[in-house]
Amino acid sequence: MAIKVYTAAVHRGALPLAEARALASTEHDQVLDRLLSLRLLTLNWAGDALIPTDPEVAEALSSVPLEREIRRRQQELSELQTQLRSLMPLYREHRRRSHGSPPLTCLDDPVEVRNELALLMRECSTEFVSMQPGGGRDPQTLRGVTEESLEMLSRGIRLRGIYQHTARSSLATRSYVHQVTEKGAEIRTTVETFERMMIFDRETAVVAKRRVADEVPGAAFITDPVMVDFLYRIFENLWQSARPFEASMVETQTTTEELRRRILQLMADGLKDEAIAKRMGMSTRTCRRYIKEITDELGATSRFQAGYLVAQQGLNGGPVPASETGDI
Structure with missing residues (x-):
């Protein structure tokens, strides 16, 4: 209904107040008050007609008091925080003297x-x-x-x-x-x-x-x-x-090699895939991809055999060549 009244005012240039009330039907007071509060309509000097306002101008007119209120509230909040925080040392020092600081x-x-x-x-x-x-x-x-x-x-x-x-x-x-x-x-x-x-x-x-x-x-x-x-x-x-923490290729290759060596150590200790993944901070899927690469390089036919070979050959103490596709 508000859009209907505003549209009529735009088309007419000046919409008589009586016609505006008729267009707004039974809710005319509420509709007109809303349009006036949004600055989309203003009364002419005689007070018997409504003049449409450019929405961009209305936006500026409506925003100014709101922005002013927001700035005022922000200033109040800043002052409140400053006042309260200034009392923190006093309170904490009193607690330390009265009760001691719990270890x-x-x-x-x-x-x-x-x-x-x-x-x-x-x-x-x-x-x-x-x-x-x-x-x-x-x-x-x-x-x-x-x-x-x-x-x-x-x-x-x-x-x-x-x-x-x-x-x-x-x-x-x-x-x-x-x-x-x-x-x-x-x-x-x-x-x-x-x-x-x-x-x-x-x-x-x-x-x-x-x-x-x-x-x-x-x-x-x-x-x-x-x-x-x-x-x-x-x-x-x-x-x-x-x-x-650098993004260079050399650093990436070095850290990948360290990851593989650590996985070897945990395999030799007999940890399961899920436990290794948790310790390494990676997904189980990514961990299993590393384990498969290591298993293939060792020539093992199973996860169990790979762990056994690692322990038997003492491979967990030295580096394992990084896979060319070992990206995580």
């Missing part, structure tokens, strides 16, 4: 974990290190991680991260690495197996709890200096042997 806090609620992590990231002042197993990360998750990482880097915080070699095949992860390394972050990958961990300013370590079924795992927040230092040294030891 270990376990949180199971994913929302509580995210809130605590967000707080630690905001308060981080010198260095943030992390270990992220499991190959490439979810693109949606990485979008949020990218924003957080860039914000920390903009504050001059040193950021280092370790992934498994299989993360190199993830386009989303490669995009993340490209963005953050341009701003000074350092990312490396390793063939080793490890658990998810983060350390803030060498003062607080966060270790993910074991996942049960499809439930989102909780996390343990550790502030005990001895434990945090121990976990930090684990990171440093792994960091020294890890390779810089």
Whole structure:
């Protein structure tokens, strides 16, 4: 009905108010009020006719007060956040003096974990290190991680991260690495197996709890200096042997060779395909492709025989030629 009235006004140039009410039928007050509020129609100087307005002009006229209100609200939000955050040190210092800081806090609620992590990231002042197993990360998750990482880097915080070699095949992860390394972050990958961990300013370590079924795992927040230092040294030891995350062909071939050698070791240990895939941070399908290549190269007729030959010949200690098609 509103479109009908507006169309008539456009065609007539000036639509008498009485005709507009007739066109809008029984809902004329509601329809006309809506068109007037959107600035699509305006009353003439005599107040007895409606003049159509260019929709682009109406958009500008309607948007200005809304944009002004949005800016006002954003300013209020910014001031509120500043006021509340300024009280955080006071509150935390009081808690430390009154109750002491618990050396270990376990949180199971994913929302509580995210809130605590967000707080630690905001308060981080010198260095943030992390270990992220499991190959490439979810693109949606990485979008949020990218924003957080860039914000920390903009504050001059040193950021280092370790992934498994299989993360190199993830386009989303490669995009993340490209963005953050341009701003000074350092990312490396390793063939080793490890658990998810983060350390803030060498003062607080966060270790993910074991996942049960499809439930989102909780996390343990550790502030005990001895434990945090121990976990930090684990990171440093792994960091020294890890390779810089680069996209060059030489690096890709080298990491592929390391993956194959590690799979050989796990085959010799008697692990099943699914267990090997989980440790390597790759899909079972990709893992089985590697195993088939290795089995063919060994001249084995079965997965079991390949594992036996590896153990018997001591091949798990040396490199295996990388397959020309061994891309993951």
